[in-house]
Amino acid sequence: MRVAILGAGAWGTALGVIISANGHEVFLWGHRAEPLHKMQRTLRNEPYLPGIDLKGNWNFTSEIRDALEKPELVLMAVPSKGFREVAMKLEQVEKPIVSVTKGIEYESGMTMTQVLESCAPKASVGALSGPTFAIEVAQHFPVAIVAASRDEAIARQVQAILHRPTFRVYTTTDLIGVELGGSLKNVIALAAGLGDALGFGDSSKAALVTRALAEIRRLGVACGAQPETFAGLSGLGDLTLTCFSPLSRNRRFGERLARGESVERILATSHIVEGYPTARAAYKLARKMNVQTPIIDEVYALLYEGKNLRDSLRDLTTRESKAED
């Protein structure tokens, strides 16, 4: 079976490793020709997945028409910032398109599959999300992930193509719940990184994760998600991973910020950090839905309103409450 993967970063390539290991043909597309040529030559994506050999049936192209020639499935693995621009090229696609990108479009408040639906009206859409680092997936570490689509048949098709013993794919029809869980956790990871840099300890972080999940669930449910989705892989699972693992880019962003680096400098010297734009989009979405999101609000104020770090943390840790919510 032929699968097109749009976006040749770490996650798109790692999913290609899984798909090709399952015997399918991968068409990997990226904007710039030169890195694709190099991948064709070396059968590696060294800048993003150092040391990983790309085995099986791979094709590399910077011509999106080549990638879209008769795929059974299209995976969208481009960052949220450039997502719509690529989605607009999919107007004629009739096969399922699955977003593996975690983010919310700031201007519209749309999730990535909502952007897809508006740009590719002939295609069914879905999302794939869960607690997975690209480098661990590419090394075939055992992981679990969830395929979501309002059309259960689409979710099952994604499962059929990607599932393998070390890459367990579950299915759900709660698409918006899966997308919001995956997106919002990146904002919380920034807060976790701030705490890490200030030496707040792991007990403190566990409390942050617990309160944050309640906040994410509240916002998600207001947007139409099922509450139980947030107890699953794309909610609790992904939030936990992002906040606790040293590997998380979003957590590290917070850590570097707390150590005094400027936002500009961190963005210029790391791969895409989705938590940064998502903080702004999530803050706007929460106001629109009239949901209280104290942790997201503090991260937003810190990143976009120049709020002082110490003031932010004081406001986060001194809120009083009589009951867990």
Added chain:
Amino acid sequence: MRVAILGAGAWGTALGVIISANGHEVFLWGHRAEPLHKMQRTLRNEPYLPGIDLKGNWNFTSEIRDALEKPELVLMAVPSKGFREVAMKLEQVEKPIVSVTKGIEYESGMTMTQVLESCAPKASVGALSGPTFAIEVAQHFPVAIVAASRDEAIARQVQAILHRPTFRVYTTTDLIGVELGGSLKNVIALAAGLGDALGFGDSSKAALVTRALAEIRRLGVACGAQPETFAGLSGLGDLTLTCFSPLSRNRRFGERLARGESVERILATSHIVEGYPTARAAYKLARKMNVQTPIIDEVYALLYEGKNLRDSLRDLTTRESKAED
């Protein structure tokens, strides 16, 4: 106000640090006189909380009658193994007794407060549980915890005595939910440690945590707990901390086991590891309640039935499922 703390290990002493910082008088009791004398002399509990000065109004005793002379509140901080033996000395106590111990009695299947109720019929009981390492609490890192009692007034009294800006105490009436969440997570931490030793990666651990919380919730609800309690500090919060933090003793137990050390040797060379006895009690409880607990079952088989580690992990990672549960 006078507070008796029974059990002079890390957690009992750390709670004394919080209580004395709030201006209350602490009576710390332990079995053996010699360590108590040393604490009286040095105002430190060096074996358990190295480097922490015990400031404020402390009394140290190995005579339980001294500790129980007119306290307003009794905290039970002895390991689950010796819990009933100490509880039997509390028959005449009429003030609230709060368990801060995480475990299930194997013979009876009782939680610690159920043991208290059977031994101290005149007292109201409660539990205090959440994601907290003793050493971090003793250093006044910001943490959050939950005080549980079926009698809300008791939970609020505990909150009033212990709450401070860096030690946020929430309240709930779901006593059994708080106790089971706190106890069962220690079993899961052993599994997390096994995975760590085998280099399974953090993505894999996040999936384990997610599936484990569903399993804990199933068993808890069957025992009468509220499902939402497991999304709180004593459920998700504590589970996350125990599985992800390098500081967790239970996680480290699993790690050492996977590296080939014998159970006997690990137990002999570490402080109390509650996950070890709890695995057996939890397995028995799940059978009694007729609840499926695949992760607990594998840990039990590994620890108590001599099951091979590779077989256990194969059985854990190859279970198939079509939906998140």
